[in-house]
Amino acid sequence: MPIVIDHLCHTYFDGATSNPVLKDISLEIREGEFLSIIGHTGCGKTTLVQHLNGLLLPTSGKVLVDGLDTADKKLRPAIRTLVGMVFQYPEYQLFADTVREDVGFGPKNMKLSEEVIALRVSEAMAMVGLSMDKFGEKSPFELSGGEKRRAALAGILAMRPKYLVLDEPMAGLDPQGRQSILAMLEKLRQDTGCSIIMVSHSMEDVARHADRILVMDHGEVKYLDTPKSVFSHSEELAGMGLSLPAPCRVAALLRKQGVDAPGDICTRDDLEAYLLRRLKA
Amino acid sequence: MTDITLGQFIPGNSCIHRLDPRTKIVLMLVYIVMVFLVKSLILFSVPLAYVLLCLWLGQISFSYFGKAIKPIRFLLVFMFLLNLFITPGEKTLFSWRFIKITEEGLLQAVFISLRLILLVTGASIMTLTTSPIALTDGLERMLSPLKVFKFPAHELAMMMTIALRFIPTLMEEADKIRKAQMARGADFESGNIIARAKAMIPILIPLFVSAFRRADELAMAMESRCYHGGEGRTKLHQLKLGRGDLAAVLVTMAFLALILLVQGFFPGLI
Numbered sequence A: 001m002p003i004v005i006d007h008l009c010h011t012y013f014d015g016a017t018s019n020p021v022l023k024d025i026s027l028e029i030r031e032g033e034f035l036s037i038i039g040h041t042g043c044g045k046t047t048l049v050q051h052l053n054g055l056l057l058p059t060s061g062k063v064l065v066d067g068l069d070t071a072d073k074k075l076r077p078a079i080r081t082l083v084g085m086v087f088q089y090p091e092y093q094l095f096a097d098t099v100r101e102d103v104g105f106g107p108k109n110m111k112l113s114e115e116v117i118a119l120r121v122s123e124a125m126a127m128v129g130l131s132m133d134k135f136g137e138k139s140p141f142e143l144s145g146g147e148k149r150r151a152a153l154a155g156i157l158a159m160r161p162k163y164l165v166l167d168e169p170m171a172g173l174d175p176q177g178r179q180s181i182l183a184m185l186e187k188l189r190q191d192t193g194c195s196i197i198m199v200s201h202s203m204e205d206v207a208r209h210a211d212r213i214l215v216m217d218h219g220e221v222k223y224l225d226t227p228k229s230v231f232s233h234s235e236e237l238a239g240m241g242l243s244l245p246a247p248c249r250v251a252a253l254l255r256k257q258g259v260d261a262p263g264d265i266c267t268r269d270d271l272e273a274y275l276l277r278r279l280k281a
Numbered sequence B: 001m002t003d004i005t006l007g008q009f010i011p012g013n014s015c016i017h018r019l020d021p022r023t024k025i026v027l028m029l030v031y032i033v034m035v036f037l038v039k040s041l042i043l044f045s046v047p048l049a050y051v052l053l054c055l056w057l058g059q060i061s062f063s064y065f066g067k068a069i070k071p072i073r074f075l076l077v078f079m080f081l082l083n084l085f086i087t088p089g090e091k092t093l094f095s096w097r098f099i100k101i102t103e104e105g106l107l108q109a110v111f112i113s114l115r116l117i118l119l120v121t122g123a124s125i126m127t128l129t130t131s132p133i134a135l136t137d138g139l140e141r142m143l144s145p146l147k148v149f150k151f152p153a154h155e156l157a158m159m160m161t162i163a164l165r166f167i168p169t170l171m172e173e174a175d176k177i178r179k180a181q182m183a184r185g186a187d188f189e190s191g192n193i194i195a196r197a198k199a200m201i202p203i204l205i206p207l208f209v210s211a212f213r214r215a216d217e218l219a220m221a222m223e224s225r226c227y228h229g230g231e232g233r234t235k236l237h238q239l240k241l242g243r244g245d246l247a248a249v250l251v252t253m254a255f256l257a258l259i260l261l262v263q264g265f266f267p268g269l270i
């Protein structure tokens, strides 16, 4: 069953002022898909994803996770085990004495048995590339920034969510760190069949990995489609303050020079394949 | 959390807002003395009138009176009941088994409650109309004579300014961490007091860690811009006492004098 978002509106009230951030959003997040959410700063991406596990509740409308309504307080623990949420700077949530304990915090809250917790912790740490021998008994505060990020991510993976939500998971990581996290996500999706919902500002990553892209603008859904068709709206995207992935821009420049590059190039692989074909011809 | 009025500041340009912060601090102290001097029910109307006058002059909505009291409502009820039941007295109004309410007790309870209400609302008026920066500036100036005795007035004021500046930041951060831990299934709402206190650990530790990190970074940023304490430092906004301050002092003195006169010379009136 999917996550169904039905006419979701959200308004922040602070004091006398009210700030309508999400305006009538309806969409469905399918099982097993990689959905990317893009949009300019402040358009409501974080607000939207925090509705997926009931951290924020709709001002009006509904969010159903596998048929469970997030507004129902009794269903929330179940929803939070279904939907794992990784925040923008997840390393700030580390608190336990050792990395092992911190990663085990989620499973422990799920009231799993000690053996199952231990199993999941070592599995999750292996997945993010932190070896148990080296890092298991270390204090999370002794890790480097990138290692903290991995440890925090492992803390979510250990809960084995069916939907993994990541809010700009790669902000502030080096290119290699980004690639290894993305590769890890791809592998995770293949192995477990979970859905991945990722907010990101990196158009290249989004074009390369997402099955579908959700483009938001001022709290509304502008597009929800495959990368190829979303990035064919180059002018509209530019109007929303979004850029195209670099390979798209290269193809557009080629077209401007009179080369007949096809319009559906949006990843580096597409571009490479096209250029090779051209050079051979 | 946003309901807390004490310590909140409403920007504005009323005559109260424009008073020198030092005047406001001193007058608040005078006002507190005034509230404690009042010894009769009728005379409580004097500080009450004073508060209402300040609210009106400061262009603050009268609803703030209620908002200021709201956070202390339990304390109020508690103090009222405590004084009502334990004050010894002669004239018994009501008694049932071991419960005994005397006239003195009732009067005492009403007095205490009125005093608390007046103190909290009066103090809120000062913070509502004085920006935290102005407040610490005023404090620094008032404490600066003590520098002769090596009292760190400037450092203290700077510490207060920074602390006030970071309260909203820390609140925001606490909210973020709370959400992140809730996403991992942490439960802050059920269980007994001990379980709840324990549940706070996953919030408090990251919060402290990040507060220390911030403090470190801020100290570094200040030092790299050559901050070295208060010596020889000049101010962007110089504090100056004006005619408004004189007027405020005179008005306040008039209120104080009224209470003293009535209580001292015409006790029969009350």
Ligand SMILES: Nc1ncnc2c1ncn2[C@@H]1O[C@H](COP(=O)(O)OP(=O)(O)OP(=O)(O)O)[C@@H](O)[C@H]1O
Residues within 6 Å of the ligand: A012, A013, A014, A019, A021, A039, A040, A041, A042, A043, A044, A045, A046, A047, A048
């Ligand atoms: N807790 C809050 N209280 C009040 N307003 C908020 C709160 N959180 C966010 N907002 C406002 O809601 C709007 C959307 O914020 P949101 O964090 O969802 O944006 P975003 O799309 O995630 O942006 P970014 O790309 O910068 O992360 C912003 O205008 C912000 O000021």
Ligand SMILES: [Mg+2]
Residues within 6 Å of the ligand: A045, A046, A047, A088, A167
């Ligand atoms: Mg965001």
